[in-house]
Amino acid sequence: MISQQTIQEIQNRIDIIDIVGSFVKLKRRGTNLIGNCPFHHEKTPSFTVSPSKEIYKCFGCGKSGNAIGFVMEHEKYTYVEALKWLAQRYNVEIEETETSPEYKEQQQLADSLHIVNQFAVKYFQNQLLENDEGIANALSYLRERGFNDETIRKFQIGYCLNQRDAFAKEAIKNQYSPDILKKSGLCIERDGQLVDNYRGRIIFPIHNQSGKVIGFGARVIGSSDRGPKYINTPENELYVKSKILYGSYFARQTIDRLDECFLVEGYTDVTAMHQAGIDNVVASGGTSLTVDQLRLIRKYTNNLTIIYDGDAAGIKAALRGLDLAIEEGLNVQLVLVPDKEDPDSYVKKVGAEAFRDLVQANKQDFILFQLEVALKDAGSDSSRKAAVVNQIAESISKLNRTEDFTRQQDYIKRCSSILKVDEQGMTALVNKFNKDKQDKEEKKIQRELNQPEQVTSDQENEQDGLALFFKDELNEQAVIRSLIEFGTLAWDDNLTVAEFIFQEVDNDGLEELFDNKLLIRILNDYRLQFNNGENPTEKSFLYHSDQQISQLAVSLLTEKHQISPNWTKVYKGDILNRNDLYKEEVLSCMTYLKLKKIKKLILENQLDLEKENSTEDIIILLQTHQHLKQVEMELMKKTGTVIFR
Numbered sequence: 092m093i094s095q096q097t098i099q100e101i102q103n104r105i106d107i108i109d110i111v112g113s114f115v116k117l118k119r120r121g122t123n124l125i126g127n128c129p130f131h132h133e134k135t136p137s138f139t140v141s142p143s144k145e146i147y148k149c150f151g152c153g154k155s156g157n158a159i160g161f162v163m164e165h166e167k168y169t170y171v172e173a174l175k176w177l178a179q180r181y182n183v184e185i186e187e188t189e190t191s192p193e194y195k196e197q198q199q200l201a202d203s204l205h206i207v208n209q210f211a212v213k214y215f216q217n218q219l220l221e222n223d224e225g226i227a228n229a230l231s232y233l234r235e236r237g238f239n240d241e242t243i244r245k246f247q248i249g250y251c252l253n254q255r256d257a258f259a260k261e262a263i264k265n266q267y268s269p270d271i272l273k274k275s276g277l278c279i280e281r282d283g284q285l286v287d288n289y290r291g292r293i294i295f296p297i298h299n300q301s302g303k304v305i306g307f308g309a310r311v312i313g314s315s316d317r318g319p320k321y322i323n324t325p326e327n328e329l330y331v332k333s334k335i336l337y338g339s340y341f342a343r344q345t346i347d348r349l350d351e352c353f354l355v356e357g358y359t360d361v362t363a364m365h366q367a368g369i370d371n372v373v374a375s376g377g378t379s380l381t382v383d384q385l386r387l388i389r390k391y392t393n394n395l396t397i398i399y400d401g402d403a404a405g406i407k408a409a410l411r412g413l414d415l416a417i418e419e420g421l422n423v424q425l426v427l428v429p430d431k432e433d434p435d436s437y438v439k440k441v442g443a444e445a446f447r448d449l450v451q452a453n454k455q456d457f458i459l460f461q462l463e464v465a466l467k468d469a470g471s472d473s474s475r476k477a478a479v480v481n482q483i484a485e486s487i488s489k490l491n492r493t494e495d496f497t498r499q500q501d502y503i504k505r506c507s508s509i510l511k512v513d514e515q516g517m518t519a520l521v522n523k524f525n526k527d528k529q530d531k532e533e534k535k536i537q538r539e540l541n542q543p544e545q546v547t548s549d550q551e552n553e554q555d556g557l558a559l560f561f562k563d564e565l566n567e568q569a570v571i572r573s574l575i576e577f578g579t580l581a582w583d584d585n586l587t588v589a590e591f592i593f594q595e596v597d598n599d600g601l602e603e604l605f606d607n608k609l610l611i612r613i614l615n616d617y618r619l620q621f622n623n624g625e626n627p628t629e630k631s632f633l634y635h636s637d638q639q640i641s642q643l644a645v646s647l648l649t650e651k652h653q654i655s656p657n658w659t660k661v662y663k664g665d666i667l668n669r670n671d672l673y674k675e676e677v678l679s680c681m682t683y684l685k686l687k688k689i690k691k692l693i694l695e696n697q698l699d700l701e702k703e704n705s706t707e708d709i710i711i712l713l714q715t716h717q718h719l720k721q722v723e724m725e726l727m728k729k730t731g732t733v734i735f736r
Contacts (some may be wrong), residue, residue: 101174102179102634107145107158114165129165130154132348139335141649144663145633148649155645157633165298167343167390170638176301201328203271207262208296208329211277213251214261215294225250229293232312237360237439242366244302245341246295251309253291256284276306276324289322295358297330297399298340300387306330308337308358308376321358323376333381333396336373336388345370347392354388354397356381360434367443385419394525395421395453399569400433410464414458418488423457428451458486458502479577480510488524566687569680571610573645574617577673579626588677595681609643613686616640635637689723 097226108124108634111117117124117140121161124133128149137151148155178185187198197736218225220243229317232245242248251258259278269285272278278285286421291308306324325329336354338361346352353372355361364372375384388395395416411561416423426449428437439445462483469475483506490499507514569593578589586594596614605611620627632644696719699713 092187095537097178097183097186098174098636100183101177102630105145105158105177106143106184107161110158110177110180111140111147111161128152128154130347137722144629144648146645146646146649150257151158154667155642156651157641157645159634160638160641162646163343167347167550190193190517197283197328200271200274203268204327205303205305207267207271207275207277210262210265210267211258211275211294211307212247212249212296212304214258215251215296216244216247216388217249218252219243219248219250219293222252224248224252228312233293236365236435238362239366242362245365246362247304248362249294249296250295251289251292252288254287255290256286256288258287260284273374276327276329278328292322295337295362297324297335297337298333300340300343302340305335306580311357331383332376332381335376336384336389337376338365338373339367339387342371342373343391346373346388350392351394351396352388352392354395356399357433357435360398363435363438364446367438367446369438369443369446380415382415382419385416385421389419393421394424396424396426396450397457398426398428398434398450400428400431410461413461416457416484417486424454425457425460426453426455432452434457453506458483459505459509462506463485464507466570476510480512480517482522483510484520485524488521488528491525491528502656554593566680566683567605567607567610568647570684571613573677573680575627575629575632575644575647575672577620577677578617579628580673582674582677586675589617592677593618594682595685609639612637613643615638632677686723687717693719693723 101483102369108117109142111126114137118136119127122141122143124140126138126143127133127136128151128351130149131152133151138147138149140147146155146157147161154164159170159173159177162168162176162346163170165178166173175546177183209543215402219229220226233248238248238549256278259272262277263285269278269280272285273280276288279288280286282653289307292309292311295310298306299305306329308324309322311320317730323332326332337358339531342352342361342365351371351373353364353369355364355372355374357374357376361372364370372636373388385395413423426526428434428449430437432440436444437449441449449720462479464474465479465482469479487502487506488498490502499521504514509518510517565690574589574592578587578592579586582588582591605614616635617627617633620631627642634647635641635644693716696712698707700716704712
């Protein structure tokens with residue numbers, strides 16, 4: 092785990108304008124900056140950055156957060172990945188809390204692999220572009236295949252000399268460990284000597300989501316009987332094949348912007364399409380799609396278009412992973428490249444515009460395409476046709492999310508018609524697959540828990556009518572916002588604003604009125620810091636380690652409107668802002684919260700009056716009602732609200 096001291100140092104160095112400005116063109120407007128939102132398409136800027144509060148907010152799509160949150164959202168990083176990215180940007184050395192020796196060893200190995208891979212990238216690129224053998228054999232071949240220098244440099248393509256141990260010698264000379272070189276797959280040991288694993292091959296570095304090289308694909312030049320066409324890095328602490336999509340680092344932002352991912356099979360398909368200007372494309376590396384790969388795509392879009400060769404092998408490859416893709420909630424379509432071409436050769440042949448037209452004109456629904464292929468294979472064999480019905484019903488059953496209901500019904504209707512089976516029978520079969528899956532999951536959960544399902548106290552509260560009364564969070568939010576913004580300011584000669592709020596909340600039992608328990612967590616967190624002698628600031632919550640609290644703090648502290656700097660030219664005199672009127676704001680918030688408490692007590696008292704009571708109890712309840720109404724009127728006067736008896 093990254094230490095709190097490191098996190099604090101990163102937070103102290105963060106400049107949100109610097110971070111957001113790296114990805115968005117910003118213009119100053121008053122005290123804030125605005126620009127076109129990077130998270131949705133817009134012509135009129137609604138994306139606002141507040142340097143003083145260190146937050147961003149889009150009033151178009153609603154996305155908001157702090158600088159760390161922006162990096163997480165824009166780059167699709169985890170919290171830890173975002174912190175590491177920022178630490179590297181601001182030259183902060185990462186200090187980690189005490190971890191197990193095994194974890195430390197694993198981290199050290201991963202770091203060593205990153206370093207040796209980076210060395211290898213530079214070495215292989217140099218051999219391709221500077222060495223006579225590389226220029227004659229590999230660079231000339233790449234240029235014959237239509238790859239230009241810009242693409243070669245972008246993807247850091249290189250070449251390993253066709254010599255027994257040229258790379259191994261250079262790596263050892265630069266003091267890289269033989270064990271690390273073998274672990275990385277760059278070298279192998281033969282007859283007790285270290286030799287190059289990729290000799291005589293073109294090298295395609297494979298990048299992770301942050302752009303670091305985690306492995307390599309080594310391709311033979313032209314057609315050759317010498318070994319397999321590709322050699323890939325063996326799995327290690329960095330390279331896990333099932334979690335990697337080649338080209339995802341270069342494609343992620345375009346996929347996010349266009350809301351569609353093109354999936355192809357090979358490295359050269361990706362590089363050729365990127366060179367043509369089609370950037371939203373990644374490759375599976377010729378393997379069946381895995382859940383991890385599909386989830387990586389789903390980070391950026393729900394729309395997946397698979398583009399494979401139109402031959403039998405291409406069709407078979409395209410159909411692998413179909414059910415997983417549907418189960419992960421992706422909208423999957425298929426395009427087969429015509430004329431026995433692959434995406435690489437076809438995009439070079441027809442150009443980017445014609446290729447895009449091909450994709451748009453020939454997209455086929457994946458389930459219907461699967462049905463078409465399966466029926467073709469089954470021919471007139473009735474038993475194989477029956478198997479097709481089961482196969483398609485099982486695929487349709489994967490569409491089991493609530494939002495997919497209409498889509499599922501449409502598939503049942505269309506597939507029943509094509510298969511010439513009863514629609515109700517198909518529905519029953521789909522439901523059977525759903526039920527079987529649900530039963531399996533329930534049994535699994537039951538085995539894990541080994542206890543009966545229980546109703547939580549939160550569920551009981553939801554059923555309680557009083558819990559739904561006056562359920563408006565705006566006032567609760569205003570109280571916590573005042574606490575965060577003004578807590579350290581003076582209330583009077585003896586109390587700070589925070590102490591006044593705590594006193595009011597505790598004395599009148601107002602904490603129970605907060606429907607959003609996350610707000611209570613912020614209040615108690617503030618109280619804990621305050622009681623420990625700290626002075627919590629907005630930053631304490633905007634960069635809170637709990638992402639729920641951080642996100643809520645951003646939402647609370649975001650202001651849609653601000654006073655125009657031009658107003659001073661029209662208005663003569665001082666213009667009061669919220670900081671000038673903080674006492675009035677705090678008092679108003681607390682008054683409304685007390686009013687909510689009184690209204691709740693009045694309702695409870697009225698419910699008691701409706702029960703069977705003795706004369707004495709009725710008198711007490713009526714007196715209570717009169718007292719509560721009197722308190723309500725006094726509070727209403729403070730708020731300037733008129734009520735009718």
